[in-house]
Every structure is written in C-alpha cells, then in structure tokens.
Amino acid sequence: MFLLFLFSCFLGDAHQVCSSGKRYIYFKFTVLSKADTFPEFSAVAVADDRLIAHYSNEERDWILTEDDWINAPEEPPDSRDWFLHQIRTLSDCTDSLCSELHVLQRVIGCELEKLSDGSVNLRAFDEYGFDGEDFMAFNSDTLQWIEKNPKAKETKMKWDQQTVHNELLKDYLKTCTDWISTFNNTENRKPDVHTTLRKDPNDQNKQVLTCLTTGFYPRDIEMDIRFNKTALEDQISSGIRPNDDGSFQMRSSVEIDRNHEGIYDCFVIHRSLTEPVSAGWMEKCTDCEESKWPDKKVAAAVVVVVVLLAVLLIVLQRYKRRRRMYTGMASSGLGTGEPGSRPGRNFS
Template sequence: MEKLLMLLLLSRVSSPVQHSLKYFFTGSSEVQNVPEFMAAGELSGIVMGYYDTDRKIIELKQELVKIFFEMNPDLWEWHSGDDFKALPNIFKAFIHSLMQLFNQSGGVHVLQWITACGWDEETGEIHGFSQYGYDGEDFLSFDQKTLTWIALKPEAVPIKQRWDAETAHNEYTERFLSQICPDLLKTYVVFFKSLLERKERPSVSLLQKTPSSPVSCHASGFYPDRATLIWRKDGEEIHEDVELGEILPNHDGTFQTSADLSVSSVPPEDWRRYDCVFHLSGVEDDIVTKLDKAAIRTNWGETEISIICPLKQTWILSDLDGIKKLVPPLRIILESISDFVV
C-alpha cells in the first residue's frame, strides 16, 4: 500500500517537461448511491471526461477533447466501441470471482484498477504501472521487468499463477505500458499543448472551524499543480505550528491545497505579523493574504463553510462518490481482465 501511495504522490510532483496519462476503473457491489461501474482518466492531472453505468454516456469534459476525437474518429471508436461497453459486466464477473476467493457471500465490495504511463519530455524517460486493489487494499501489480504479476495478498496467488502463464498477454501488457500508452501520451501532449501550458490563479480564503481551531489558508482553482502555499511571520517562512496539506485535484481539472496555522498561542496584536503566500510556478506575482480576523470565514457565525474535498487517488472506499470522471479504456485494458478472470 505504501509503495502505491508513494508512486501516486510522486506522480503529482511534476516538472514542466513531465507528463502522465492515467486510467482509473472502479467496479462495485452493493454500494449505495454509487454506480456499479465507473471509469476515469487524466492527462497530466487534467480531467478529460467521465462515464458511469448510471448515465451510460461518455461525457468529454474539455472542448479540445471533443475536437480531437472529431478529427480522429478511428481512435474514438477504439476508445468507446463494443469493447468498452462490455467492461461493466466484466468487472461484475471479476468481483464475483474475487468474492469466491475471499469466501465472501455478499456485502459491499469494490474492485479498482489504475494503469498509467509517464514521459519526461526533456530526458525521454518513460515509465508505467498497472495495479489492482480490492476492498480498499492493494491486490495485484504488474512487474514490467519480469513480465509477471505480483500477488499483494495471499488470495491473489491463484490469479497471479493463471495470468503469469499467459505470456503473450503479458508481453502485450508490457508493450502497452512502455510503447502504446507513451505514444498516445506524446500525441496528446502535442495536441493539448495550450491546455497543458495554461496558468490559472486560485481564489484564496482564510477558514476556521471554531474559535480555537487553526486558521486554514485555502487556495482552490489553480493550474498547474506546481505550486506552493506557506505561512510567513514578519516576511520569513515559518514551519512551527504550521501543517501543510496535499495538492488535490478539483473536478474541473484545477487543483486545491491548504496550509493550517495554529493561532492558539498568537496574541491578537501579533496577528498582523502573519501572512499566507501562494506561489504558482511560472507566474511572477504571488498571492499574499494577511492574517486578519475580519477576513476569516467561519462556520460558527452567519457564514457557513462548505468545501468539497476531491478524490484522492488511493484505495479509500469513502472516496467512491468522488471518482465520477474518465477517459475510456483501450482494448488491451479490456483484454487484461476479460480473458483471464478466475
């Protein structure tokens, strides 16, 4: 689990020449108010569209994505044809097989799959990974060096043994991660250059839950994710009594983050000595927000705070209703499940 989390977190720390193409797939059983199947995809952190079995339509989220597929109808058919339409039933069958392996007769169960590739435009370095999670825990991972699967749970061993025997399929999986996916990624980077290189500054707010709570400096709506948010005292960055949050994706393709400052030991007359500074890579002017009681939004007065926390890309079941975003899968993604389900 720690290995996957570290990989996902590192994928968020990118330089201007690093790009990624990520696909997310989720199947579920008996999860209330959540579609049985969802698929999600991102290009360098930008949400490209979504699909789920409740809506049964592919909705492209960026206008440029619509233009791209209008210009490339064969690639659109490759993404959205009969193979894609079969995925919900395949995930359902896979979950049924996993329930048998775990001796489960019913209840809430979730199968997740993340497959992705990355490309460093400057060095040419390419990397990829493919990993499954079941009921909130890592389950199977593909090893590109040995072209075999790593069982991350004892119950995964029978599937590993069966999939390892399919050498042709594993060779194709490796080729997808090392060639097909990176080639697609490079094509997208060229076409969506204006989208990838845009700069969007956030709105910055001071928030506080209770009079004794830390003051949270919250920045939302910025792009790209190469940004920092810090607290200063008398113009100098401080770390004591400061808790920095992760940079997380919003549903519109932008990002948000926060930095909390404990003010319990700060005398009222010293508040003016503190400020919060947001810096976006490639933008010269920072956003500086003074620590001012009059500017703080609270939820114990007349103004209520309502922050929608976006999905973290980890195996956390409570995040499921935030995962409704996607780019449809390729044929190899379908084949890697449908041909070898236990």
C-alpha cells in the same frame, strides 16, 4: 470500509498518480460483486487531475467529458464483461449473484516526472486491488504479474499464462508512455492570492493571518505563511480543493501575537508563474477592536471626566431645588415685609 476505498488513491506505487508534481493519465476501474448503492461496474479516465472520460453502463461506451482530449490514448483492452467475470471468480460466486460484497479495483496508465537535474522519468503501471488491499501488479518488461498478496498466488499463475493478453497490455503501456512524453498541456491559470488579518475570537491578544490562493491550474502548488521569510509552523491548511470551473484553491491560516513586530507574507510557487508571488498583510487588523481600557492614563482620564460630570449634575440639581423654593416663597408673600405677612427676613 469498502466504500471509503472506492474513492481513495491506492495500489502501492500507483498511488503516486494522486500526488502533485507529475504529468499523468490513468484509467480507474471499480467492480462490485453485487450492485448496491453504486453500480457493479464503473470506470473513469483522469489526466492531470481532470476527469476526461467516464464509462456509461447504459450506452456501454466511454463518454468524453473534455472536448480537447480527443487524441488521448484509447482505453485499456479489457471489457466490462471481463471485469465482471474476474470479480465473480475472485469472490467464489457460484452464479452471477454473490451474497457478499467484494470490491475489485484497477488503475492503469503512465506518468511523466521532470527531475531536478532536468532529466525525465517515464513510468507505466497496471495494478489491482481486492477488498481494500493491494493484489497484483503487471511488469511490462518481463510480461509477468507480481503478487502483492498471498491470496493472489493462484490468480498470478493463471494470468501469467495469458501471453496474448499480456502482450496487448505491454503494447498499450508503451503507447501510453509514448503519448505522454510528447503531450504538452498549455493550459495554465495563475493563482489569485488574497490575505486577511482578523482578531482571534478566543484571545484578544492574538490575531489570525489567513491566505487564500484560488483560480490556479494545474493542481500542483506550494504555499506558506512566512515571518521574516521563514515559514511558520502550526499552519492550518484546507488542502488543495477543486473549484467549479476546474481550477483549484487552497487556504492556510496561522495564529500570531498581535504585538509581535516583523514582516509577514504569503509565499506562493506555481508553474504558471515566472517567479514566486509574495503577498503581505495590511498593517492594521480589519475587524479588531481595541480593548475597553487600552491604556491606564486613558482609563484615569475617563474616570475623572465621569466624576466631574456627576458633581456638575449634583450642583445643577441643588440649584434647581433652591430656585423652586425661592420662587414658592415669593409667590406666597413670605419674607416680603408686607402687612399681613408672617414676620420674616426680607430677601429683596
């Protein structure tokens, strides 16, 4: 359960940083009470779905993974040793080694969201989770911690008294929101839209429409398969997935009746586009095969041809047998009327 928790978006309202439609930067820390398959301390920095930095336990420092992020906000003020101390305190470990596995996670950062009326909403967050549950959240306005779990009461009392540390957190979150309000990521990649129409392997009367949109950045995208400009239900989507080059892709498909007449299209909305893209399908299925007997008249005609061929074959066989018989009689002198031959009919 804990291992699944390590890689999920979490912590109450802060899980919104994993959704699309917003600009954000956040640092995520994961601490284990004992080293197992994963290191006891790990941390990453993410901005708009891009991994911009990670913490190296060997070098005890942050390593940038994106060269163009040198002006990003600095990492939060808390050190690796501070996190290890907190997990051991919360886990009630008597020494540096813990017998049970516990998980402490923290996500801290800020986000910017442009609303439909043109206004901008800025939000800073600093939240903790412990053993897969929401634990604590920091209110930068009141400089107080909000307990989100009954187990956090004692920790809240201790952390509320750390006024100097809380002031540092407030300044950091203010710096983060100031930075993201002026940040403008100009990298936009337009999506490539590909459509295919194929037969349904399970039903010869059905076809499968598939729309693949790939190569787009940033991650936020809207895509629907439509019939006469109305989005179809029962679409099967792969969800948004990363490509090797940092861009994203998404695939959707839907099953339709092959005899259903109308206009189908793949409708895509993305920030890189000045207007939505509508890509249609070819008129005919690329790999569909007609049924063995597609029409009764055609089937009847085929039967007639087969019967005629059979009759012709029988006539030819009889003709060949009679010809061989006549040839044999001629060679033996039968029926010629010559002396020494058997009486018989003259066929000449």
